[in-house]
Amino acid sequence: DLLLSSLQLSSTSxxxxxxxxxxxxxxxxxxxxxxxxxxxAAAYSSTPSLAFSLYFNQFINxxxxxxxxxxxxxxLKACARLSSASTGAQLxxxxxxxxxxxxxxxxxxxINLHATCGDLATAHSLFDDTATNDVVARSAxxxxxxxxxxxxxxxxxxxxxxxCHTRDVVSWNIMIAGYVKxxxxxxxxxxxxxxxxRDVVSWNxxxxxxxxCGCHARALEMWEEMRNAGGDASPxxxxxxxxxxxxxxSGALDV
RNA sequence: AUGGCAGUCUGUUC
Numbered sequence: 323d324l325l326l327s328s329l330q331l332s333s334t335s336x337x338x339x340x341x342x343x344x345x346x347x348x349x350x351x352x353x354x355x356x357x358x359x360x361x362x363a364a365a366y367s368s369t370p371s372l373a374f375s376l377y378f379n380q381f382i383n384x385x386x387x388x389x390x391x392x393x394x395x396x397x398l399k400a401c402a403r404l405s406s407a408s409t410g411a412q413l414x415x416x417x418x419x420x421x422x423x424x425x426x427x428x429x430x431x432x433i434n435l436h437a438t439c440g441d442l443a444t445a446h447s448l449f450d451d452t453a454t455n456d457v458v459a460r461s462a463x464x465x466x467x468x469x470x471x472x473x474x475x476x477x478x479x480x481x482x483x484x485x486c487h488t489r490d491v492v493s494w495n496i497m498i499a500g501y502v503k504x505x506x507x508x509x510x511x512x513x514x515x516x517x518x519x520r521d522v523v524s525w526n527x528x529x530x531x532x533x534x535c536g537c538h539a540r541a542l543e544m545w546e547e548m549r550n551a552g553g554d555a556s557p558x559x560x561x562x563x564x565x566x567x568x569x570x571x572s573g574a575l576d577v
Numbered sequence: 578a579u580g581g582c583a584g585u586c587u588g589u590u591c
Contacts, residue, residue: 358585395586430587437588462588495589502590526590560591 339367343376352380358392365400373400374409391425398431407439414444430459437466454485461493468500476500491519495527502531507540522555530564538568 346352346360357380364373377397381389394417401409414423414432422428433453436445445463453459460479467476480497482488494517501510514520514528525548532541545565548555 355585362585392585398587425586427587432587434588456587458588460588465588468589490588492589497589499589521589523590528590530590558591563591 362396365396370400370403402435402438410435410439433459434462457487457490461496465496495523499527526560533564533568538571541568
């Protein structure tokens with residue numbers, strides 16, 4: 323139980339993961355929840371591929387236990403972190419075979435997986451099939467296009483007025499980050515200013531963008547604005563990390 | 578003991 327709960331923490335060290343793996347091997351009949359927990363831990367670890375060997379051992383070799391949608395969500399996460407299109411295609415096949423593709427969470431994670439791996443055609447057609455009114459699916463797809471620099475298509479999806487639930491604070495952040503990644507800070511800034519809500523990620527995205535392109539003064543200005551804006555967006559570790567280089571550049575680094 | 582219930586869930590910055 324102790325081990326299970328330490329695996330539920332957000333980050334699990336390699337050592338704990340290793341130990342958990344050994345202990346897990348001693349458990350005679352782990353139930354579905356236990357299997358999911360260890361697969362989840364593996365998926366988020368530095369060796370996501372371990373999730374797949376655990377899956378095959380527990381669900382295929384050892385028992386006839388049936389995986390559930392959680393199991394596949396974690397495998398999808400592992401696969402996305404591996405960024406492996408071929409593993410993704412196989413996993414997709416398994417999911418369809420077992421009938422889990424109708425689960426909205428699984429479907430969105432699939433869209434995310436293909437978008438992450440660069441298989442935008444597959445991601446887009448999954449989206450068109452059943453997910454056009456789902457903001458999570460849409461933003462996963464937008465992120466995929468933005469990642470590959472296809473900002474025109476990304477923007478089209480973002481601006482789509484023909485569907486419902488097309489935007490939230492996350493999708494605004496994704497679109498802003500897309501411009502930032504291409505070094506288009508003016509476009510990023512324009513969107514940022516138009517955004518109905520900003521959270522800490524919105525601010526961090528802009529600050530990191532200015533820092534990365536060497537606009538350290540602008541980065542520091544944003545930080546000042548962020549503090550004045552107050553509200554729900556208080557700075558976090560990511561904010562500080564981006565600011566470090568800008569402070570160093572301006573000579574304002576007093577430690 | 579058996580049965581049930583609960584717990585794990587998708588997209589953005591670092």
